[in-house]
Amino acid sequence: MTExxxxxxxTSNHEFMMRNKRHGVLxxxxxxxxxxxxxxxxxxxxxxxxxxxxxxxxxxxxxxGAVAANAxxxxxxxxxxxxxxxxxxxxxxxxxxxxxxxxxxxxxxxxARKAYDALFEDRAFITEYRSSIASEFLxxxxxxxxxxxxxxxxxxxxxxxxxxxxxxxxxxLLSDELGxxxxxxxxxxxxxxxxxxxTESWDAPKLSEALSNVRRYVLNDDPIQGGTLLTxxxxxIAAALPELAEQRYEEWQDRLASERxxxxxxxxxxxxxx
Numbered sequence: 001m002t003e004x005x006x007x008x009x010x011t012s013n014h015e016f017m018m019r020n021k022r023h024g025v026l027x028x029x030x031x032x033x034x035x036x037x038x039x040x041x042x043x044x045x046x047x048x049x050x051x052x053x054x055x056x057x058x059x060x061x062x063x064x065g066a067v068a069a070n071a072x073x074x075x076x077x078x079x080x081x082x083x084x085x086x087x088x089x090x091x092x093x094x095x096x097x098x099x100x101x102x103x104x105x106x107x108x109x110x111x112a113r114k115a116y117d118a119l120f121e122d123r124a125f126i127t128e129y130r131s132s133i134a135s136e137f138l139x140x141x142x143x144x145x146x147x148x149x150x151x152x153x154x155x156x157x158x159x160x161x162x163x164x165x166x167x168x169x170x171x172x173l174l175s176d177e178l179g180x181x182x183x184x185x186x187x188x189x190x191x192x193x194x195x196x197x198x199t200e201s202w203d204a205p206k207l208s209e210a211l212s213n214v215r216r217y218v219l220n221d222d223p224i225q226g227g228t229l230l231t232x233x234x235x236x237i238a239a240a241l242p243e244l245a246e247q248r249y250e251e252w253q254d255r256l257a258s259e260r261x262x263x264x265x266x267x268x269x270x271x272x273x274x
Contacts, residue, residue, distance in 0.1 A: 003056075006049040006102045014106065017113040018042045022120060026132040031119055038112040041105055048102040055098050059091035134231035141227060148218045155202070155211055162202035170194065 018038075023031040066080075066088045073080045119125045170178060179187045199206065223229030224244060229237055 004099065006045070006052055006099065009099075009103055009106065010045075014109060017109055018045075022117075023129075026129065026136055028125060028128050028132075030125065031116075031129075034112070034116040034119065038109070038116050041109045041112050045102060045105050045109070048098055048105065052095065052098045052102065055091070055094045059088075059095045062088045062091040137227060138231055145218060148214065152211060152215060155207065159203040159208070166194075166201075 021035060023035065066084045069080050069084050072078070181187065220226045223240065229240060
């Protein structure tokens, strides 16, 4: 018969209940209180698991000792020492009792998890949590937008300066030294090997393209996508949604029309027909 261990009783759903934390530092205190209550059950299960293996090892030692004692008794004809069987039974019962205690914590785990998850169905809890998130979002958004605008203004200037710096330094002032360096069997004609041929440094077009992509998200003034409307009071948001829905519908229709036009103009050879 295969020995059942605490790990055998823990399903993937139990693991999820034990480890999945849904709240952050901005959550109302009750969330952390209930999470700690849940973790107290988890800690007890961990303690019982450790105790189970300690007792299982002791039970195995008691069993082996009893086998040896019975073997000696058979060889010598003497009686087995008193209490040998009781020690084995007590050790085995200790293991079974520990496993039973562990099993008893599984419904406690489910109860604690249910109490924790119930917070995220509680409108008052979510309202309070959302208020904290909204304030933090606005603060961090302002900092992010400010930092990006500063970066966005500096990168083009850096790109221009870098191009001139590299050209003057490597192509003009160190041209003789470059010509004395052999690279791939030929003297170097310019410093592109060092600057990444204009693709790996400050003046790389991909850097400018990346900034353009980031700009589209960070400086997005759409009230929902930019996040500002989501921080307003609920009636204000609700009042704005119908108009935004119409706007989204028009944007969707424009995308569909653009896609149809692209398909209509596409050539079967991969180009475009005119």
